[in-house]
Amino acid sequence: xxxxxxxxxxxxxxxxxxxxxxxxxxxxxxxxxxxxxxxxxxxxxxxxxxxxxxxxxxxxxxxxxxxxxxxxxxxxxxxxxxxxxxxxxxxxxxxxxxxx
Numbered sequence: 816x817x818x819x820x821x822x823x824x825x826x827x828x829x830x831x832x833x834x835x836x837x838x839x840x841x842x843x844x845x846x847x848x849x850x851x852x853x854x855x856x857x858x859x860x861x862x863x864x865x866x867x868x869x870x871x872x873x874x875x876x877x878x879x880x881x882x883x884x885x886x887x888x889x890x891x892x893x894x895x896x897x898x899x900x901x902x903x904x905x906x907x908x909x910x911x912x913x914x915x
Contacts, residue, residue, distance in 0.1 A: 821861040
């Protein structure tokens with residue numbers, strides 16, 4: 816909601832089915848994390864998103880994504896090797912039976 820425009824706390828709270836104090840707590844946490852900036856304009860407090868902070872989260876997630884993708888690729892390669900070796904063993908066993 817606040818990605819495109821600054822909204823005051825009441826306008827934010829109107830969009831959720833929770834109490835105003837609950838919204839204030841969420842806003843406070845997001846402010847502490849640096850994802851939202853609060854600016855005072857007269858008697859109103861406006862929330863503005865600081866989306867550049869999300870790139871830090873994205874970078875952190877990306878390193879784990881790369882780690883797990885590598886692990887799954889290695890597992891897939893291992894399973895493919897096992898499957899290939901089982902086929903080879905079955906072919907050899909079939910040939911051995913024909914020779915008898």
